[in-house]
């Protein structure tokens with residue numbers, strides 16, 4: 001496949017061929033990790049430097065179990081040193097699964113005749129969102145197939161509908177999007193609806209493999225997808241999320257390519273991506289795929305630790321594709337967001353069934369715990385669940401970067417806002433035992449704040465207990 005990096009060039013922006021498979025392979029083939037070098041690279045990350053391709057290659061090539069453990073330890077230390085024990089909770093909501101593409105790994109691909117196709121009406125969106133609000137959610141990611149039905153205007157409309165739905169004390173305060181690439185005008189339309197992050201995964205960064213896995217439709221155009229988030233940034237969307245679908249090709253290649261994509265954003269826009277996602281391939285309806293590149297649990301946990309160290313300033317998103325035990329381990333490497341109470345079947349939040357129905361979902365998930373169960377487990381691990389949406393709403397975009405780079409930012413904003421949004425959850429949605437556990441975590445977290453902030457937060461907590469909502473810094 002010929003790769004034309006200039007095809008979708010944005011005027012006045014550098015758009016060099018930032019994914020060059022030969023260059024990436026030359027790092028993977030050329031770098032030999034020694035103990036000294038691995039330690040040096042880990043330390044560079046702990047000193048808050050983003051790693052270069054060569055440094056990341058040192059880590060992806062490390063196989064000595066003792067050194068791999070040091071990489072994981074490094075990721076845990078970075079999390080402790082910079083991010084602390086907060087974890088932000090969200091839920092996905094599939095709006096429509098019509099799709100004109102034929103991605104071989106996906107249950108929604110056009111050639112899968114068995115799937116039930118649905119586009120939620122405004123009323124159906126209301127039912128799903130009310131169910132999510134009844135569970136305590138405040139942040140959603142809306143997901144769409146690629147289809148003429150899902151125009152920028154349609155996407156913007158659905159975002160506005162979601163923001164307008166309020167049930168009891170429930171409301172959705174941040175709506176993120178995962179949808180097909182748009183042009184700059186399209187992104188402007190979606191931006192005006194007040195979205196948070198626009199997320200698109202490249203699936204595989206290898207152009208040849210990409211071509212083989214995307215059999216038809218607009219998604220076949222590798223460069224249109226690779227340059228999508230450039231257009232989103234150009235249109236004024238500040239927070240963009242990248243990702244690769246692990247299991248399509250060699251995971252080491254995808255990790256380095258993700259870092260190369262990050263370099264590109266830094267060079268062209270002076271910002272990195274807001275989040276990195278690392279979905280791992282799951283079973284889906286009628287899929288028949290080469291299993292050669294499936295990623296083992298061992299490699300998967302390692303690669304997440306490497307991503308944490310390689311780009312220490314981004315948010316990292318871990319989804320319910322993974323089973324609870326893997327999520328628990330990986331969370332300790334500095335994941336910033338997880339979903340909870342997830343159901344990805346169309347209309348799944350109101351039409352719940354015992355077993356998953358692959359005819360109604362894109363792929364199988366492995367963490368089917370309710371939001372309350374996830375929160376309960378987070379408490380057991382001494383984590384502080386957060387529903388905070390403050391930065392986005394007061395225009396502090398790029399909050400993950402600020403958490404990382406602005407001294408005192410976490411203590412000043414993130415921890416207080418996590419405490420306040422958790423208290424809202426406990427007051428409005430938690431049963432008794434969970435409420436008690438939650439207030440213990442809040443008490444502990446208050447002690448980590450400087451005295452002058454603590455008093456202010458305690459006063460706001462009292463106001464929440466008396467029925468006020470949506471208090472934040």
Ligand code: SAM
Pocket residue numbers: 105106107143144145146178179180181200201203244245279280281282283284321362363
């Ligand atoms: N249709 C849009 C697109 O492809 O960009 C929306 C995204 S899709 C609904 C969300 C993501 O799910 C895809 O980008 C892909 O990475 C992931 N995905 C698709 N099939 C999957 C599977 N079998 N297992 C795990 N993740 C999968």
Ligand code: SF4
Pocket residue numbers: 099100101102103106107108109110144145146219
């Ligand atoms: Fe459509 Fe996205 Fe599935 Fe591809 S991954 S078939 S674009 S829904």
